[in-house]
Amino acid sequence: MTSDSSDLDLELARVFRASSGAIIASMVAICHDLETAEDALQEAIIKAKIHWQKDQLPDNPQGWLHTVAKRCLIDHLRQDDHRRREPILEGAYTSLANHKISQEGQQEIPDHQLKLMFVCCHPALNQSAQVALTLKTLCGLTAREIARAFLLSEAAMRRRLTRAKDKIRDTNIAYRIPEGDELKERLDSVLAVIYLIYNESYTAFEGQNLSRQDLANEAIRLARLLSNLLPNPAVLGLLALMLFHQARQPARSSQTSAYIPLEVQDRTLWNNEQISEGKTLLLKALGEGKPDPYQLQAAISALHCEASSWENTDWKQIHMLYLTLQQLAPSPVVELNALVALSQACCPQDAYGQLEQLAESLSAYQPYFAAKADMEIKLGEHSQAKQSLARALELSKNGAEQSYLQDKLAELSRIAITPK
Amino acid sequence: MQFMALIYDSEDSSDLEWDVIIQQYEQFEEKLKAAGKEVHGNALQPVSTATSVRVRDGKKDVFDGPFAETKEQLGGYYILDCDDLDEALEWAAQIPGALTGTVEVRPVIVFDE
16 A cells, blocks of 8 residues: 555654654764764655655654664765775674664663763753754754744754754764763753753743744653653753643643733643652652752742642742752842742742842843732732833733733722722 | 864963962873873963964065953963863863863864875
């Protein structure tokens, strides 16, 4: 039976996304060059288009693609050897040729992916290149898809990817898992890239729902892969943190409102499965006794996820956690969050008093003015609250958020003119 | 493979500081040699001694400088023999200049014979 060509393209795209990270990783382990590995996979895709169209779909499409890609790689390396006269590859491809590809140890592939992750996130590359390269090689996104997600032209994204790959090759960035002290440093940059991909899914797009979820899912997929290979507390903490955020996603918007803040979300819409998975991971991480910013943020998220309402949240504990976070990773934003928690826990007057210290550093930060307005409303300072909301509105770039702030401002004006 | 470590550092150190710096470099070089990683290395006279030359349309132009507006100047270099970038960075981080200035690491191109 011949497959329909559009069905075939869909199936091929699905197989590609699911398996390209693993295939690329196992081929880079042999040839130590991303470009060569990608070319070989590309060739295998073209072959798949021809063969899958003509014959039946193979029983194991991913295995088929992997096997054919490796054969293409062998051909590449042989051709290269004629030109280079460098015998280093000789050993690599003879061992590859003798290898029974279908029986390849499944153990090895994840290990290769981990090494590839460390290469893509090497601090010698700038962070935007790290992100792009990770999405390209480990998640199987195309340069075009990545360009769209980061609002760049496809040509600019291609240049960024090429520059990064050239640097990896020319400086001979080692293809290995770092050890000892180096591991912590290098892992930090891997985690930062994953979290950046996740955060990009949260904030960067205005009205592009589709790619937003795609990026979030990729970030979680990467963290899951990493947590299986390297169940380090920071890794588990990051995965838990993203799962907690993700669990609340269905309540963040509705048909009538594009942005619903935590305060007024319908908590029955939260995904309990993700919350409980997050909790299990977080408990395992905390058990190691090595707190870090990801675990702390995850713990804060967990408390939000456990609360039956905004008011019934354990604000005291959240305040404490933010204070600890402030020690480990000081920033005015963390300080602001600590004050919001303090205001909710017990002492809006104290919190409001300390807020002034952040005025300068957060003078262009929308959430600062939104939080300020909330405290002012609590303290009955309605005219000041209106000013703060107006400033928050000015600073907000997100349409959904703007309409939320506008509603709040309108409600405040109503209260102000209605005599008690 | 070979990497060049270019050392950019402040040039205004006192004589006393200079003695300490020289000592630190001697220790570093001993370690580097013992590990068999040094190809060679040199320190340069301060940037005030720099003279630049360029030829345009057959005309030679010699001038004083260049004097960049930065505090850190190229003051010396090492050629390191390392397996990969991470190893080169590990050695570069031990160059005394890395503590006060910045060390730039770049692979040396090998041209086919």
